[in-house]
Amino acid sequence: METFSCYYSLLLMLSVLITDGNCQGAVYTMSMSPTMNQVIVSRVSISTGQLMYVASVSTNGTGVNVTAADPLFSQGSIMVYENYLFVVNPGSNTLSQFSISPTDATQITLISVQPTNGTYPISVAVNSMYACVLNGGTLNGFRCFSYTSNGLTTMASYDRSLVLYVNQTTPPMGPPNTLSQIQFSADNQALIVSVKGVPNVFSGYILIYTINNGSLSLNPKETVPTGAVLPFSMTLVGQNGLLLTDPGANGFLTLSYSSSNGSVMNSLFTPVNTSVAAALCWSVYSSKTGNYYGIAAGTGTIVEISINPSTNNVTIVQYYMLPNQTGALDTTIITLGSTDYLYVIGTKAQVIISYKLNGPGNATLNGQLTLPASPQVGSPLVQGLAGYVQMSHSSMILRPMGIYQSLVLIFMIFFMQSFMFH
Ligand SMILES: *[C@@H]1O[C@H](CO)[C@@H](O)[C@H](O)[C@H]1NC(C)=O
Ligand SMILES: *[C@@H]1O[C@H](CO)[C@@H](O)[C@H](O)[C@H]1NC(C)=O
Ligand SMILES: *[C@@H]1O[C@H](CO)[C@@H](O)[C@H](O)[C@H]1NC(C)=O
Ligand SMILES: *[C@@H]1O[C@H](CO)[C@@H](O)[C@H](O)[C@H]1NC(C)=O
Ligand SMILES: *[C@@H]1O[C@H](CO)[C@@H](O)[C@H](O)[C@H]1NC(C)=O
Ligand SMILES: *[C@@H]1O[C@H](CO)[C@@H](O)[C@H](O)[C@H]1NC(C)=O
Ligand SMILES: *[C@@H]1O[C@H](CO)[C@@H](O)[C@H](O)[C@H]1NC(C)=O
Ligand SMILES: *[C@@H]1O[C@H](CO)[C@@H](O)[C@H](O)[C@H]1NC(C)=O
Ligand SMILES: *[C@@H]1O[C@H](CO)[C@@H](O)[C@H](O)[C@H]1NC(C)=O
Ligand SMILES: *[C@@H]1O[C@H](CO)[C@@H](O)[C@H](O)[C@H]1NC(C)=O
Numbered sequence: 171m172e173t174f175s176c177y178y179s180l181l182l183m184l185s186v187l188i189t190d191g192n193c194q195g196a197v198y199t200m201s202m203s204p205t206m207n208q209v210i211v212s213r214v215s216i217s218t219g220q221l222m223y224v225a226s227v228s229t230n231g232t233g234v235n236v237t238a239a240d241p242l243f244s245q246g247s248i249m250v251y252e253n254y255l256f257v258v259n260p261g262s263n264t265l266s267q268f269s270i271s272p273t274d275a276t277q278i279t280l281i282s283v284q285p286t287n288g289t290y291p292i293s294v295a296v297n298s299m300y301a302c303v304l305n306g307g308t309l310n311g312f313r314c315f316s317y318t319s320n321g322l323t324t325m326a327s328y329d330r331s332l333v334l335y336v337n338q339t340t341p342p343m344g345p346p347n348t349l350s351q352i353q354f355s356a357d358n359q360a361l362i363v364s365v366k367g368v369p370n371v372f373s374g375y376i377l378i379y380t381i382n383n384g385s386l387s388l389n390p391k392e393t394v395p396t397g398a399v400l401p402f403s404m405t406l407v408g409q410n411g412l413l414l415t416d417p418g419a420n421g422f423l424t425l426s427y428s429s430s431n432g433s434v435m436n437s438l439f440t441p442v443n444t445s446v447a448a449a450l451c452w453s454v455y456s457s458k459t460g461n462y463y464g465i466a467a468g469t470g471t472i473v474e475i476s477i478n479p480s481t482n483n484v485t486i487v488q489y490y491m492l493p494n495q496t497g498a499l500d501t502t503i504i505t506l507g508s509t510d511y512l513y514v515i516g517t518k519a520q521v522i523i524s525y526k527l528n529g530p531g532n533a534t535l536n537g538q539l540t541l542p543a544s545p546q547v548g549s550p551l552v553q554g555l556a557g558y559v560q561m562s563h564s565s566m567i568l569r570p571m572g573i574y575q576s577l578v579l580i581f582m583i584f585f586m587q588s589f590m591f592h
Contacts, residue, residue, distance in 0.1 A: 195504055195559035196275035197221055197513055198248055199521060199541070199552045202233030202241070207259050209248070209268070210541055210552060212522065213276050214504065214559065219511035219524055221539040222558035224276040229266040231259025233340055234290075237549050238488045239517045240467065240499060243344040243366070244292035244306065245351045245403035245452050246579055247500070248554035251296040254317065255556070258291035258303060259283075260341070265291060265315070267322050275558045282321030287313040287329055289340040295352040295361065300329065302361060304352035307340030309333065310546045312352055314386075328386045330379065336365060345400055345417065353404045360429035361386065362412070366400040369418050374401040376414070377501070391432030395423040397439025405453040405462060408479045415464050417449040422464060422475060424482035425564060440475075441486035447471045447489060454501045458510040459530045461487060463501065465514055470498045472514065474531065487531045492523055493538070503527075504557035511536065517551045 187267040195214035200207055208226040215222070231493035234241050238564040242260065249256045255278055264283050292305030301322065302314040314328035332349065342348045350364040360380050375398065377390035395401060399418025407413050407424065412422040416439075425437035442450055448468030454565035455462050464473040476485045492498055497518035503510050509526040516538065524536040541552060 184208050188385055194275055195506065195557060196224070196270075197502065197504070197555065197557045198250070198255060199276075199500075199515060199522065200229070200233070200248055200554050201226060202260070202551075202553050204235035204261055207261065208234040209255070209257055209278060211276050211278060212513075212539055214506070214557065216373070216506055218536070218545050219504075219506055219526055221513075221522055221524060223539060223542060226542065227268075227278055227280070229257050229259055230280060231257075231264045231266055232261030234260050236341060239497065240451075240553070241341055242292045242306070242553050243342065243348045243350065243402075244304075245500060246293035246295065246353070248556045249294050249296045249301075250556045250558045251298070251301075253558075254296070254300050255558070256294045256296055256303075257554070258286075258294060260290045260292060261591065262308075263289050263291060263305070263384050265294060265322065267301070267317060269319060270558050275560060281319070282317070284315060284324065287311070287324075288331075290342060292349060293351045294375060297354045297358050300325070300328075302352055302354075304349055304363060306338065306342050306349040308338055309340075310336050310349055311496065312361075316563070322511045328395045330386070332363070332365075332377075334379070345402075350402045351404050353406070355427065355429040356406050357429050360427070360432065362404060362427070363390070364401040364404050364414060366402065366418070367398065368392045369399055374398045374416070374418070376401060376404075376412075376434070378427060378429075378434075380430060382434050387432075393434040393437075395425050395439075396437040397421065398423055402451045402452045405455050407455075407462075407477055411477070411479055411482065412516070413453055413462055413477065415450045415453045417467070420444045420450065422450070422484050424484055426482060436482050438482045438484070440486070442466070442473055442486065443489070445469075447473045448492070452499065452501045454503050454512065456503050456510040456512070456527050458505060458508065459527050461530050463503075463512060463533075465498045465501050467498050470516075472498075472512070472525070472533065474533065476530070488533070490525070490533055493535060500553065500555040502532060502555045502557050504559050506559060513555060513557065515552055515555055520551055522555070552582060
């Protein structure tokens with residue numbers, strides 16, 4: 171009996187290892203502690219999309235010494251690109267690069283920490299070659315790095331200052347008059363920065379830097395999107411569309427841009443109902459539903475919209491109230507099989523709330539994870555959210571065991587059998 175159950179659990183264990191090894195995921199947020207910024211890592215259940223806390227890993231940098239719920243006023247403070255994780259350290263003016271284990275997304279390894287050539291980094295844009303980090307403090311602007319598995323290398327020719335645009339303190343006072351996000355255009359031929367205005371004083375705007383033959387334009391093209399007050403998050407829409415959330419204008423900004431000359435066309439404003447969606451700050455796209463989701467911090471709401479890409483018209487599909495006044499902050503979506511799952515930071519309760527996107531207009535609550543209490547006193551609440559899923563490759567799942575694995579298995583069974591009978 172015992173031997174049988176041992177064989178059985180061993181085989182089960184092995185099959186679990188094989189399955190999990192090829193198809194597993196994690197969600198990352200950060201502690202923002204003033205003495206040690208940490209990535210808070212949670213495992214994603216592949217079958218349910220629910221989260222389980224795993225570990226907190228130092229970034230070798232620091233967060234901020236404030237207790238505000240949202241001291242970054244930004245989207246994109248944590249970004250995943252393939253097997254790499256990038257995290258800003260606003261307190262130590264650095265960017266950290268981790269590698270993510272291809273066999274276990276909850277295992278991350280710090281490989282590089284580099285200065286951002288400014289103060290208070292808040293957002294990072296990543297493509298296959300570069301990571302560009304936006305500083306939001308007194309010395310604001312951005313710096314780009316090329317990156318490999320050996321770490322980050324500064325590209326000094328891409329350093330740009332924005333102090334002539336934004337006059338701020340460190341930490342910045344906001345949300346008005348703060349930088350929001352840095353983003354690559356869909357074709358990677360431009361860098362776009364969103365900047366909040368000051369209500370009734372000046373409008374917020376976007377800055378588009380074009381990249382021609384690998385060189386970044388010295389000066390950006392500045393555009394005020396129609397209706398813009400406090401442009402916050404940016405989410406790409408197809409090949410040349412952009413969606414922005416605007417908590418000052420209380421709605422969505424949609425526009426088309428040219429990555430070759432920085433021009434903006436067909437810019438539209440769509441209001442939301444502020445009694446159910448106030449302070450619309452973050453946004454994300456679901457490839458499975460084809461819809462976009464905005465997060466309204468003031469009311470703790472998800473606003474699902476569809477965008478007509480040929481007109482930029484926005485249709486509000488559904489409002490979802492988050493449970494239990496948990497607050498709402500940054501968001502991310504991960505795809506498990508044919509289903510997308512949306513995660514939102516619930517700041518007030520220090521939780522990550524999960525929704526299953528069953529289809530357009532049909533998001534259902536899918537549990538919540540309570541994060542461990544922050545290890546440092548004086549630490550703000552968590553910021554930034556990103557996920558990583560290593561999907562299974564059918565060739566790997568179906569691959570028969572090699573001679574080496576078979577020998578190991580036979581040895582293990584033999585070993586455990588002799589262990590149990592003595
Ligand atoms: C945070 O600020 C408070 C007062 O503003 C100060 O007493 C405390 O030492 C600071 N903590 C750190 C880690 O800087
Ligand atoms: C992180 O900090 C530790 C201790 O100071 C240091 O040994 C290590 O090299 C740092 N790692 C990176 C990637 O900077
Ligand atoms: C860093 O920032 C300063 C001030 O914004 C700028 O003059 C300098 O060119 C930047 N780049 C490097 C490599 O220092
Ligand atoms: C920036 O703001 C400070 C405080 O409001 C002000 O004293 C200073 O003149 C401003 N600087 C610029 C360049 O506008
Ligand atoms: C593109 O850049 C490369 C390397 O800097 C240079 O050799 C080449 O002449 C450039 N091409 C054009 C069309 O500017
Ligand atoms: C910018 O490029 C787009 C196409 O990418 C074109 O339609 C538009 O006319 C150009 N605008 C300017 C001002 O050159
Ligand atoms: C906004 O939402 C509230 C609460 O659901 C509702 O009573 C009100 O009619 C809505 N306003 C509009 C203009 O749809
Ligand atoms: C876009 O929306 C506006 C009003 O919001 C409407 O007048 C127009 O017909 C719409 N266009 C299309 C193509 O749906
Ligand atoms: C909301 O709070 C109640 C009471 O604290 C709790 O029983 C319930 O599980 C919470 N709901 C969610 C979705 O966490
Ligand atoms: C939403 O999706 C769930 C799960 O697929 C399904 O049971 C439910 O009927 C759907 N609701 C609507 C309104 O379509």
